[in-house]
Structures are given as C-alpha cells and as structure tokens.
C-alpha cells in the first residue's frame with residue numbers, strides 16, 4: 408500500500424506509529440494540553456477528479472462514510488468521474504463602524520478612498536503580494552435601522568492564495584481600522600473575517616448512467632427517479648435539508664480534518680451559504696439529463712489552505728496533502744466538494760432504495776462489537792453473526808461475546 412501511495416519509509420512509520428503527533432508539537436498548537444485525541448484515518452478510493460486519480464484521506468469516527476464515498480466514486484468513473492472548478496481564493500474581512508450620524512455619506516467616503524485603504528491593507532503581507540495575492544477590493548454595506556442605530560460595515564476582499572486566510576485578513580482589517588475611523592468619523596468595533604466565504608466557491612459535477620444503479624430489487628431508472636425525489640425533499644423542506652447537508656459534510660469534514668484545516672470555518676460557511684436565498688436548502692442539485700443519466704452538482708464556500716493553521720504543523724496533515732498530490736488551495740477545495748457530492752449520492756441512493764440501516768449497521772457492527780468488549784478475532788465473529796441475523800445491538804453483542812468466551 409505504501410509503495411502504491413508513493414510514501415517514503417518515514418511516512419509509513421508515521422502512519423503505523425500511534426505517536427504521529429509528538430506531544431511537544433501538540434503542546435505548541437493549543438493551550439493546556441492534556442494529551443492527544445486520535446481518530447481513525449481512512450482512505451477513500453476510486454476518485455477521478457478532472458481526469459486525475461486521487462486517493463482521499465479521511466479522518467472520521469463514523470462507519471460507512473469511507474465505504475459510501477468509495478462506492479459512489481466507483482459509479483462515477485465510467486462517465487469520467489468528477490469535473491470541478493473554483494473561484495479565486497477570495498476571503499472577506501469585516502470592519503464594523505458605529506457612532507455614525509451620516510451612514511450614506513460614510514459609505515461614499517470609504518468608497519472614494521478605496522485605493523488608499525487597499526494599499527494600506529497590502530502593506531501588511533509582503534509575501535502574499537509576491538505570491539500574487541493581496542487585498543483586491545472594498546465593499547461597503549449599510550444597515551440604516553439596526554436596534555443600535557445606523558451601522559456601516561466595510562469588507563476587505565482579499566486573495567489569500569494557498570492559505571485559509573483568517574489570520575491574514577484579520578491582520579489587514581486591524582491595520583486599516585484607524586484610517587477608516589479617520590475617513591468616516593465613526594468608531595470601529597469588530598475587525599474579523601466573515602465565515603460566509605461566498606466569494607470563495609468550489610464546484611463539482613458528476614454524471615452516472617442508470618445501469619450503474621441497477622440492483623435485483625430496483626431498475627436503474629427507478630433508482631434515479633427516487634434519488635431526484637429525495638433531493639427535491641431537501642430542496643423544499645429545511646428539516647430534511649439539514650440532514651441532507653449533514654450527509655454532504657460527512658464527506659467533506661473528514662478531508663478537512665485530515666489536512667489540518669479548520670472544519671468549523673468550513674461548516675459555518677456551508678450552512679450560511681445554504682440559506683443565502685432566505686430559505687435553508689440543499690447544497691447539491693440532482694437532475695436527469697436528456698439521456699436519462701443522473702447529474703449531480705455542488706457549489707459551496709470552501710475556505711481551505713495548504714499553509715497556515717495546523718496544515719504545516721501536524722505531521723499527518725502534511726502526509727494527507729502529499730497523498731492528495733495537490734499543489735494549490737483551489738485544487739484541495741475542488742476535491743473536497745467532489746467528495747461531498749459523492750457522499751451525498753451515497754446516502755441518497757441508500758435512503759431512496761433499501762434504507763440506510765443495512766449498509767451502515769453492517770459496518771457499524773464492528774463498533775458495537777468493540778464496545779461490548781470483543782477483541783481481535785472475536786470482533787469478526789460477532790460482526791458476522793449480528794449481520795447474518797440482521798440484529799446489530801449492544802445487548803446482543805454482549806450476549807454473543809459471553810457465549811463465545813464460555814465455549
């Protein structure tokens with residue numbers, strides 16, 4: 408496996424070693440370090456993204472996630488896998504201005520001084536400028552009747568290149584605050600990025616022919632219609648959309664965690680974007696094309712980096728990026744949404760046909776066996792029995808284990 412992944416000796420040792428994150432590095436990452444909390448790191452296969460085969464490292468505790476993603480990536484391959492694109496890595500930093508008698512006037516004064524403000528912001532990150540990034544634009548939003556009086560919010564729009572960019576844009580926002588006060592005569596309060604990263608979008612699309620969905624119980628066309636009904640349910644009903652989008656994040660979060668990125672930022676952006684039209688809806692769409700093939704798309708914010716945060720400090724995050732073979736944050740973002748799309752399809756296919764429990768519980772049975780106290784070969788024996796009997800429960804696992812040990 409290591410040879411197939413092109414890993415060096417030390418990479419393989421890192422994966423085998425339970426001490427992949429040295430305690431002194433962990434101690435430098437956060438405060439009051441007590442120890443380390445580990446998660447399984449799996450590898451989803453079969454993914455082809457823009458014609459390139461790519462293995463997906465996934466750090467996750469939930470069974471059947473890696474299997475479902477791999478399964479759907481396999482179904483996607485005959486029609487070319489996933490096609491992706493993305494916008495430039497643009498993040499927004501917000502600067503809140505209060506105490507203004509004349510918000511409309513303040514807005515125009517800020518826009519008149521746009522070039523000065525951008526220039527000042529760009530003095531804060533010479534390296535980013537050299538790399539082709541930097542502050543690109545200024546937007547000004549006015550809230551005339553907030554419960555605390557008028558409020559003006561300036562947005563710095565910053566190309567953060569291969570960083571997630573929170574620290575980068577926060578530094579810029581703090582740097583321009585005094586000039587903003589001078590220009591507007593108001594008082595600056597918050598200076599912080601927005602996690603609604605709606606200018607940093609990643610997109611993926613996939614196409615699957617009906618024959619790949621065919622089973623003994625369902626025709627391929629029937630499965631496609633059922634998947635589209637399932638999607639429509641999420642599109643119209645926020646109670647369903649929350650679960651549907653959770654299924655998408657089942658694929659995305661494990662990749663974000665494995666690469667040392669900030670999953671809270673990705674989650675916040677995803678759900679805020681899902682209600683951009685004033686209605687919480689699906690992050691994906693599922694339709695049938697003229698040939699009767701199922702076509703799925705996803706478009707959502709994906710603020711991820713290859714530098715900064717824990718991406719460089721956590722040894723396994725570096726290794727995950729090496730396995731992915733990505734060179735830019737945009738490539739990583741595009742792969743992340745492709746995995747989210749595959750994961751969504753996996754859940755919809757199962758839910759719309761046989762139901763989620765058979766496939767999920769068969770894999771979850773290992774967890775149940777482990778928590779009942781089974782170890783080594785006992786785990787497989789318990790799993791085999793529970794799956795065969797369609798009876799995956801803790802009390803059953805405990806009873807089976809007791810009987811096994813008494814033999």
Ligand SMILES: CC(C)(COP(=O)([O-])OP(=O)([O-])OC[C@H]1O[C@@H](n2cnc3c(N)ncnc32)[C@H](O)[C@@H]1OP(=O)([O-])[O-])[C@@H](O)C(=O)NCCC(=O)NCCSC(=O)C[C@@](C)(O)CC(=O)[O-]
Pocket residue numbers: 453469470471472473474475476477478479481650651652653654655657750753754755757758763765766767770
């Ligand atoms: C679980 C499966 C894939 C079984 O599916 P299956 O058809 O019973 O299994 P199979 O043994 O025939 O395997 C089919 C393929 O699945 C993959 N596969 C199968 N097993 C493995 C494995 N161990 N490791 C890696 N890959 C695996 C693999 O690609 C394999 O093909 P092969 O390689 O054999 O040619 C299927 O039942 C499935 O996709 N279920 C959906 C599971 C799911 O979505 N889980 C997420 C958790 S539920 C949740 O939290 C979200 C939800 C559901 O609420 C979201 C929503 O409501 O929208």
Ligand SMILES: NC(=O)C1=CN([C@@H]2O[C@H](COP(=O)(O)OP(=O)(O)OC[C@H]3O[C@@H](n4cnc5c(N)ncnc54)[C@H](OP(=O)(O)O)[C@@H]3O)[C@@H](O)[C@H]2O)C=CC1
Pocket residue numbers: 532533534535538540567568569570571572573574575576577600602669672712714715716717
């Ligand atoms: N609301 C939120 O989401 C918040 C998140 N955070 C946290 O912020 C962290 C991410 O911030 P981020 O700004 O990415 O991290 P860093 O500040 O650690 O890294 C970004 C810096 O890396 C340098 N750099 C080197 N190579 C590149 C390159 N190719 N592209 C871009 N920059 C490069 C840049 O300049 P230089 O080295 O010269 O500075 C850049 O400013 C995460 O840990 C996140 O959890 C923090 C606050 C709020």
